[in-house]
Amino acid sequence: MADREQQQHVRREDDVPDDDATPTPPPAAPQGQDADVDALLDDIDDVLEANAEQFVRGFVQKGGQ
Amino acid sequence: MLAAARELAPFPGGPVALYKNNVDGKGASYGCHENFLVRRDVPFAELAQLLMPFLVTRQVFAGAGRVGLGQTGADAGFQLAQRSDYIEAEIGLETTLRRPIVNTRDEPHADRQRWRRLHLIIGDANLLEVATYLKLGTTSLVLGLIERRDELPAAYARLAALRLADPVGDVQRVSHDPTLTTTLRLADGRELTALEIQRTYLDAAREAVDALAAGAGPDDETRAVVDRWARVLHGLEHDRASVAGQVEWVAKLRILDGLRRRDGLDWDHPRLAATDLQWSDVRPERGIYHRLLAKDAVERVVTEQEVARAVHHPPDDTRAYFRGEVMARYGEHVSAASWDSIIFDVPGAPSLQRVPMPDPERGTRGHLGDLLDRSADASALLAGLSGT
Incomplete structure (x- = not known):
């Protein structure tokens, strides 16, 4: 539980865009789908890596076809 | 995994x-x-x-x-x-x-x-x-x-x-x-x-x-x-x-x-x-x-039950059925199994016996299920196979 709270905290701290940042134009969402997607996003927030940048940087493949 | x-x-x-x-x-x-x-x-x-x-x-x-x-x-x-x-x-x-x-x-x-x-x-x-x-x-x-x-x-x-x-x-x-x-x-x-x-x-x-x-x-x-x-x-x-x-x-x-x-x-x-x-x-x-x-x-x-079953059971409509069943039933008398053959080491037999499987569609449950069920051991299976 502590882990989960920490992740949510980190997400807010890192990722709420600054007021002066240029936001991406919001993608057009199919009507009526928003509520469904938002419910899924809430669930995903609980499991997403807290430090996305570090996680992505550390994901390196050696070998393989 | x-x-x-x-x-x-x-x-x-x-x-x-x-x-x-x-x-x-x-x-x-x-x-x-x-x-x-x-x-x-x-x-x-x-x-x-x-x-x-x-x-x-x-x-x-x-x-x-x-x-x-x-x-x-x-x-x-x-x-x-x-x-x-x-x-x-x-x-x-x-x-x-x-x-x-x-x-x-x-x-x-x-x-x-x-x-x-x-x-x-x-x-x-x-x-x-x-x-x-x-x-x-x-x-x-x-x-x-x-x-x-x-x-x-x-x-x-x-x-x-x-x-x-x-x-x-x-x-x-x-x-x-x-x-x-x-x-x-x-x-x-x-x-x-x-x-x-x-x-x-x-x-x-x-x-x-x-x-x-x-x-x-x-x-x-x-x-x-x-x-x-x-x-x-x-x-x-x-x-x-x-x-x-x-x-x-x-x-x-x-x-x-x-x-x-x-x-x-x-x-x-x-x-x-x-x-x-x-x-x-x-x-x-x-x-x-x-x-x-x-x-x-x-x-x-597919269902979870089907996935769980497939982990240990081959599909029954290809030669994988025969190979899987042989390993499950007579595994102690198999010296090698590959894609296209099984080599048996049966006690008392003069040499290893190789069963080729060059046709992937032969060796199905429909083809060999009865024989497998009738064969109490690997010797009986091999005797039955030579008769088919």
Whole structure:
């Protein structure tokens, strides 16, 4: 539980865009789908890596076809 | 795989996390190889030519989706498939550099006079079950069409006319266009979208199914693949949201677009790349695909019970049934088992005894189930086999 709270905290701290940042134009969402997607996003927030940048940087493949 | 990773967790170096994807975003790619048994009497050059436009465009329903464009993900954006930026040749033997659309590896593990092995390395490792089902089912159907091209002249003519002017470039063109509106130039000068090319293959498959229905007829599995293929192509064209539980890149894009909208993220934001990677984490509590599965946001093709059974039981309609049952029942008297033979070491026998299995469709439950049930030991089985 502590882990989960920490992740949510980190997400807010890192990722709420600054007021002066240029936001991406919001993608057009199919009507009526928003509520469904938002419910899924809430669930995903609980499991997403807290430090996305570090996680992505550390994901390196050696070998393989 | 998940169970194995869990077992490693307490050991030094653990825990282990496994990801069912195909790219690391740093330039490396690792494949999800497909193998199909194809009749040897189809000339390989013809096979490759007739199949290529299908493989180039199959990603519209088989792509797993990827954040990042280019082999190292140097450009921001989203594309349909993980493997597409790593395809650099039309036909070739290699699998780790200059990767081809059609690979030439040919070890049929069966009677070489009758069959070849078609080895494909272009596909993504899908998590959505419908994507895997359609990827393998439609490819098998198209190969069946090609094998029967002499009986199906109209279908053959349709496919032969689809030759692409630039197949390798088209793999990337299709992947980089989530609107599915980009057109591909054909050798005859026509311009068709990926969906139009797929629809041509679908129409040819439907004609073949109808033509063959006059004889022994296509089986229920074939009809089910054709129906699902048609529904998914229709959904991709007219109602994208309707296939979000079946087409992996659509499912992934739905989540990524949701994050972008809610949190105002650009495509180069690390959280989107992290979401793409974590999509494929095989741990149910960590993998984003698995979160969608738990919420019934994606369709299943098989049940958990069927998966659990398949871990220990081979399908009963190929030679795998015979091999699996022999190992389960008489394993202590088997000295070696391979794709195409089993070697028995029976107590008291003067030498090892080899049972060849050159035909993948022999050794089914229907063929040998009764004999296996009647044979108390390996000697009885071998005696019974020599009588068949």
